[in-house]
Amino acid sequence: MSTGSRAATRRPRRSLAPYAFLAPAVLLFAAFLALPIGYAVYLSLRTVKVRGLGLGKGSREQVWAGLSNYSKALTDPDFAASVLRVAAYGVIVVPTMLGLALLFALLLDTPRARARKFSRLAIFLPYAVPAVISSLLWGFLYLPSVSPFHHVADRLGWPLPDLLSSGNVIFAVANIAVWGGVGFNMVVIYTALKAIPSEIYEAAELDGCGQIAIAWRIKVPVVLPSLIMTFVFSLIATLQVFAEPVTLRPLTNTISSTWTPLMKVYRDAFTRDDLHSAAATSVILAFATFVLSYGFLRLVQSRAFGQENR
Amino acid sequence: MRRHIGLGLTAFAAAAALLLAGCSGSDEPAAEQGPKENVKLTFWTWAPNMDKVVATWNAAHPEIQVTVNKQDGGDPAVTKLLTAIKAGSGAPDVMQAEYQKIPTLVSADALADLTGKLDQGTAGHFPETVWKSVTLGTDAVYGVPQDSGPMQFYYRTDIFKQYGLQVPTTWDEYAQVARKLHAADPKKYLGTFSANDPGWFAGLAQQAGASWWSIDGESWSVSVDDEPTVKVADFWGGLVQDGVIDNKPMYTPEWNAALNNGTQVGWLSAIWAPGVLEGNAAATKGKWAMAPMPQWTPDQPATGNWGGSATSVTSQSKHPAEAAKFIEWLNTSPEAVTALAKVSGVYPSDQPGQAAALSAPPAFFANQPDFYPKAAEIAKTARSFTFGPNVNVAYSAYTDEFGKAAQAKSKAGFTAAIKAMQTTTLENLKSSGFSVK
Numbered sequence: 030m031s032t033g034s035r036a037a038t039r040r041p042r043r044s045l046a047p048y049a050f051l052a053p054a055v056l057l058f059a060a061f062l063a064l065p066i067g068y069a070v071y072l073s074l075r076t077v078k079v080r081g082l083g084l085g086k087g088s089r090e091q092v093w094a095g096l097s098n099y100s101k102a103l104t105d106p107d108f109a110a111s112v113l114r115v116a117a118y119g120v121i122v123v124p125t126m127l128g129l130a131l132l133f134a135l136l137l138d139t140p141r142a143r144a145r146k147f148s149r150l151a152i153f154l155p156y157a158v159p160a161v162i163s164s165l166l167w168g169f170l171y172l173p174s175v176s177p178f179h180h181v182a183d184r185l186g187w188p189l190p191d192l193l194s195s196g197n198v199i200f201a202v203a204n205i206a207v208w209g210g211v212g213f214n215m216v217v218i219y220t221a222l223k224a225i226p227s228e229i230y231e232a233a234e235l236d237g238c239g240q241i242a243i244a245w246r247i248k249v250p251v252v253l254p255s256l257i258m259t260f261v262f263s264l265i266a267t268l269q270v271f272a273e274p275v276t277l278r279p280l281t282n283t284i285s286s287t288w289t290p291l292m293k294v295y296r297d298a299f300t301r302d303d304l305h306s307a308a309a310t311s312v313i314l315a316f317a318t319f320v321l322s323y324g325f326l327r328l329v330q331s332r333a334f335g336q337e338n339r
Numbered sequence: 340m341r342r343h344i345g346l347g348l349t350a351f352a353a354a355a356a357l358l359l360a361g362c363s364g365s366d367e368p369a370a371e372q373g374p375k376e377n378v379k380l381t382f383w384t385w386a387p388n389m390d391k392v393v394a395t396w397n398a399a400h401p402e403i404q405v406t407v408n409k410q411d412g413g414d415p416a417v418t419k420l421l422t423a424i425k426a427g428s429g430a431p432d433v434m435q436a437e438y439q440k441i442p443t444l445v446s447a448d449a450l451a452d453l454t455g456k457l458d459q460g461t462a463g464h465f466p467e468t469v470w471k472s473v474t475l476g477t478d479a480v481y482g483v484p485q486d487s488g489p490m491q492f493y494y495r496t497d498i499f500k501q502y503g504l505q506v507p508t509t510w511d512e513y514a515q516v517a518r519k520l521h522a523a524d525p526k527k528y529l530g531t532f533s534a535n536d537p538g539w540f541a542g543l544a545q546q547a548g549a550s551w552w553s554i555d556g557e558s559w560s561v562s563v564d565d566e567p568t569v570k571v572a573d574f575w576g577g578l579v580q581d582g583v584i585d586n587k588p589m590y591t592p593e594w595n596a597a598l599n600n601g602t603q604v605g606w607l608s609a610i611w612a613p614g615v616l617e618g619n620a621a622a623t624k625g626k627w628a629m630a631p632m633p634q635w636t637p638d639q640p641a642t643g644n645w646g647g648s649a650t651s652v653t654s655q656s657k658h659p660a661e662a663a664k665f666i667e668w669l670n671t672s673p674e675a676v677t678a679l680a681k682v683s684g685v686y687p688s689d690q691p692g693q694a695a696a697l698s699a700p701p702a703f704f705a706n707q708p709d710f711y712p713k714a715a716e717i718a719k720t721a722r723s724f725t726f727g728p729n730v731n732v733a734y735s736a737y738t739d740e741f742g743k744a745a746q747a748k749s750k751a752g753f754t755a756a757i758k759a760m761q762t763t764t765l766e767n768l769k770s771s772g773f774s775v776k
Contacts, residue, residue, distance in 0.1 A: 079446070080772065081558075081773075082559060083446040083728050083771075083772075083773050084442070084445050084475065085445070085448070085452075085479070086448055088446070089446070168592075169592055172593040173593070174597065194746070195746055195747075279591060280592075280593070281587075281588070282535075282587075282741075283746055284742075285739040285742060285743075286735050286739050299418050301729075301735070302443070
């Protein structure tokens, strides 16, 4: 405090001003991000030890656990299975979702597109439906005996497969995510497309380019940064998939309580009342998210953003 | 300049705080000497219309006012309570606690021991097996029983008549009826094996004579894979493998539809089933009847429990004596027990008040006038069952393991699921540091 005041009297504005501007951001960051993360790391290094029957006062105490919560999480076959499942889920969801988003954005951007506003809204609307509600809606559509699709298909004599069976359930969950996510990503890409000056298209048309060639050679390369951004968002959303499988779980035998890594965190914290294991798994998950998104950005940065940097 | 003002303000605030603290400090003894202040209690419960039952108490006891705080259900309420206990504040005074959660709550030091705070005769109001659920077999008392869920067999009389089926009295007969019905109409099932309802399976195992936990001196022992449970699992595994019993979970839109359209013809459920059927299959009113559970040994009739809860006082309550008085009234006084049955629709555990409270059958079972007398006879055959401090772990292992087994429709899978449940439950106790035999 004393040094600050002396500095302030000597060089009033220049040295204090930047800190004053920074203060709100630093405070918010510290209070709502750094502190909770620090506390989670602390919890992950602790554990509760019970004595005897564990009944009554003073029978449990918190002790240091070292890295044992981490080794338990990393060697847990359920956790490994949930990670592999989410990887497979990501392989299904991300390319499908971004592919459809790009396709819809390009289609909406072609000069001959009609009912543009309506289509844009219609494709975007599912994004406004909360994941829990969309999962309930889709859940009803998946259950063979209440689904109108199954009803019609059975009448026509083309029995549909049970989408909630062991082999299919990952597609059932992925479908909900794709349905909900395409609209948002399409709007991001479409906005980037709108920013392209029309002279470029005119020049391309004079050079004899068709709409497909324009899309492929001009539009896609120009919106690449948006595609990368939506990819990173989708990657993070994939690692955090939770609401859809949790909502579908009561409807079927095929979604276990540790179906995704976040579900394992939830089970540890609230079913098993073991905050410490949950904290360790959360830290692992946060670290993996950071490495994957940062690593991917580093990998593609030079290519996609090379021009901007120069 | 500004800093000086700030310092001044801080000093002023500190002085004011000191003054205030001084005031309240000198006030306290005065309050103790004066007339006793009204006690305010909060009560977490999910029983419907509990506020109406509590209003009777509030009217008669202006000095102990109880506020009902409606909860979503057993699991979320326990999660909230455990969080409040860890945080050191925020827990209610009184809490509805399902029997299977009591050891978990006691182990987390969430419940107050009511020894000496209850009337001597309180224990005598309840069947011994029910009272044991609130004492855990120790000298402590962790609550007063409120309702129980003795299990019975519910079936569609019209469909039984249509296919010439007899109500099964043994599990062998149950299997035969299941096969006969499914052969007559492949769309129809006598029931379903629900991997989402561990409490249901625990009740079936209890009926067969299982008790998954026990206290042996200063140690716990875990026997999820005891002989009766394996017998029950094998029985259901066989029926599911042959496809004569459905393998879909209960409480899904699909199951509701099946109850309504008669593809689910029976339900092994508990005393509260009429309410569920009324809500989920309203169109089938008057077509159901209740019978005792099918038996393993017909000359020793037995049943299990699915559900049921006690009312407990939490360890954070500042007024445990007053809270104990309230829960005793709620669960043993004739007026409250009658109100619980009529207004809240629970099946009271209180033996003296039960018969008067349940004079007429539930509206949905008006065709069975002896519904409650019959249920009371069945309830007397309930076997004892000890729950342990990690029921939640065992139950979540049940949903995972039996989910796989039911989906695969494999009898061997059912046996493996029981073994996996045992391993998970035992390992969890050991790794938490509990003394385990």
